[in-house]
Amino acid sequence: MLRLLASVGVFVEDAEGRFGLTPASELLRSQVPGSLRDAVLMLTQKIFWAPTGELTQTVRTGQTPFDRIFDQPFFDYLTSDAAAGATFHRGMSSLSDLENGPIARSFSGKRS
Structure with a gap:
């Protein structure tokens, strides 16, 4: 690796x-x-990579692979698995941190 x-x-x-x-x-x-450590940890969790291996089945059936693999919808799973939920929230926060400053600065200028 x-x-x-x-x-x-x-x-x-x-x-x-x-x-x-x-x-x-x-x-x-x-x-x-x-x-980007927390974002990488988030994106390398099984909850992200396992459903991608089911893309063909999703296209054929229209069914969500996450629900089938983990027996519940995505956000329900994050609630039921505290470690996965915490990793997800830290990862999403780290990605948002990269965007928040530039977005806020874009609104601080003059508007016509």
């Missing part, structure tokens, strides 16, 4: 096979401004 991520610049591999951080991987650290 590290070599794959190094091949696209997320990490760097040195001549001895050791891996280091790049500017992109710095954003995976929790204490850096603009950290």
Whole structure:
């Protein structure tokens, strides 16, 4: 996995096979401004990747794969699984944090 991520610049591999951080991987650290760590943890949960493997079945039947896989709708599941819910909320907050400042600044200018 590290070599794959190094091949696209997320990490760097040195001549001895050791891996280091790049500017992109710095954003995976929790204490850096603009950290995407919580968003990555959110998007790599089973609740996100398992339903994508059912896309063909969804197209054929029109049924939501999440409900079938997890026996309940998405937000009900997040309520019933505290850890998944907390990871989801932290991930969504981290993504919102990236957008909130620019959105607010866009409304601070003059309006005609």
